[in-house]
Amino acid sequence: MTEPAASRRPLRPVWAGRNHGLLTAAAVVTNLGGNGALIAAAFAVLDAGGDGGDVGLVAASRTVPLVVFLLIGGAVADRLPRHRVMVAANALNCLSQGAFALLVLTGHPQLWQMMLLTALGGTGQAFFGPAAEGMLMSSVQGEHASRAFAVFRMAMQGAGLGGAALGGAMVAVVGPGWVLAADAAAFAVAGSLRAFLDVSHVPPRAPGGGMAADLREGWREFTGRPWLWGVVVQFSIANAVVGAADAVYGPLVARDDLGGAGPWGLALAFFGAGTVGGALLMTRWKPRRLLLAGTLCVFPMALPSAALAVPVPVGVLCAVMLFSGALVEVFGVSWMTALHQEIPEDKLSRVSAYDWFGSIALVPVATALAGPAEEAFGRTASLWGCSVLVVVVTAAVLCVPDVRNLRRTTRPVLESTGPAKDASADAERPVGGLG
Structure with a gap:
């Protein structure tokens, strides 16, 4: 039957x-x-x-x-x-x-x-x-x-x-x-x-005014939301110093103090495993204040550089990498959810491009300066500097009211309405979003 x-x-x-x-x-x-x-x-x-x-x-x-x-x-x-x-x-x-x-x-x-x-x-x-x-x-x-x-x-x-x-x-x-x-x-x-x-769910694109006009419109969408550009500026610095620590100082510390490339590769693998665990956690956890929860989970990005500065034994370093990877992934899922909720569909890719650009633009600069910084201040001081910068910029972005107060909502934004209003003025009810 x-x-x-x-x-x-x-x-x-x-x-x-x-x-x-x-x-x-x-x-x-x-x-x-x-x-x-x-x-x-x-x-x-x-x-x-x-x-x-x-x-x-x-x-x-x-x-x-x-x-x-x-x-x-x-x-x-x-x-x-x-x-x-x-x-x-x-x-x-x-x-x-x-x-x-x-x-x-x-x-x-x-x-x-x-x-x-x-x-x-x-x-x-x-x-x-x-x-x-x-x-x-x-x-x-x-x-x-x-x-x-x-x-x-x-x-x-x-x-x-x-x-x-x-x-x-x-x-x-x-x-x-x-x-x-x-x-x-x-x-x-x-x-x-x-x-x-x-792509049948995507509304037809209205005729635009050319590439330059599209870029200007995306820029207005980006700069009109303090939570958006604030977090991107935060990560432009955090990603740069963490990238320099991973690409330059990590292998050097591994060679001199941890036993070579093998232990460093193992530590990186633990970080990757942590990101998988963090994503698994986010399949169940839905923090109400998206960016507040996510940003608080960025502070552990400072721990691997600090662990390399000491330096700690390989087992401790792997535990630190696992923990920081998991919490950074909490931010990653929260960030994607906030973008999905707040950015009109017809501007998602342009805003994502400004996000990517800000997040990676300083990485080559920081990597190039890592060697001179080590010569000028020493490797240990440079690694501690990386940790301090992560903590400082993360604490600074928490001063933005929108970051603290933007809340999860399922109320959809069906069309572009211009930059979002200050979330601090609406702290007790959800900010409108795309969804």
Whole structure:
């Protein structure tokens, strides 16, 4: 006898729609390939006769176009169907990584060739990132947005953790060329999945006034919300100093005091495991004051630098990394939920682009200054300085009333209404949001 339709269990939770499933599956595929490819690219440079400076040049070749084209990518993603921008970016990444793999497998690639192909990958990411974030945030329902984002990030972080471990092993067994080829294939698979995204829920775009006008409109949306630009400024500094500590000081401390690269790799793996745990926590926890809870969880970002400054034993460092990774992910889910709630759908990608730009722009600068800072102040003092800066900028952003008072709501914003009003004037009821 057929079970009545009303009593049947749905095949997936109400918040996990078709788009969410496709986006999550595609993110898992690209993170499995991409994190291994980062390791493979470094070893490809070294195998071709390069040194540490050459590895840094190839890495910078990806970051520079990413920063340069991010804002344009955000404007394009709000003007065109986002899934098409994502598929086109994936195609560019597939071709550039495939060419990189072919060079490595067939001979001795030149440094300029590797830099050029890596720069193409960074350009693709500049257009992909804002489109992907806008697509994800526009594809979930307000009441379930936080859980949907948490599951997405948990899958993405888990894939990144597994991809780094798998990529490192594959580089050792089959060489970097085949790992780069696998990453190219991953982009092809992910792009195919993203081509099936449904954009029927997205309202038709009104005719715009050109790229410059779109960028100005996104800038007004960004600067008109103190909680938004305040947190981005906070993370522009916090990400920069934490990135410098991880990229420069962490390996040096590991070499001199912890026993080499192995313990440092283990500590980074514990941080990745912590982010997965934090995302898992956020599938159940829905803090009422989104940004207050999230920002309080940013303070532990200061702990790894402090642990390296001491330095603590490897076991303690791993525990610190696990704890800080978990709490930072609480912020990540809260932040995505706030953007989804507060930013009109037609401006999501542009605001995401300004967010990304602010968050990464100072990372290359801080990394470049890490060496001179160590020479001027010493490694221990520099690491303590990184910790202090994280604490100071996080405490400062808590002085913004909107950050303390913005509350979770499911009341939707169906169209652009201009910058949000000061949340401090409305502290006892929810601020309107997109959802």
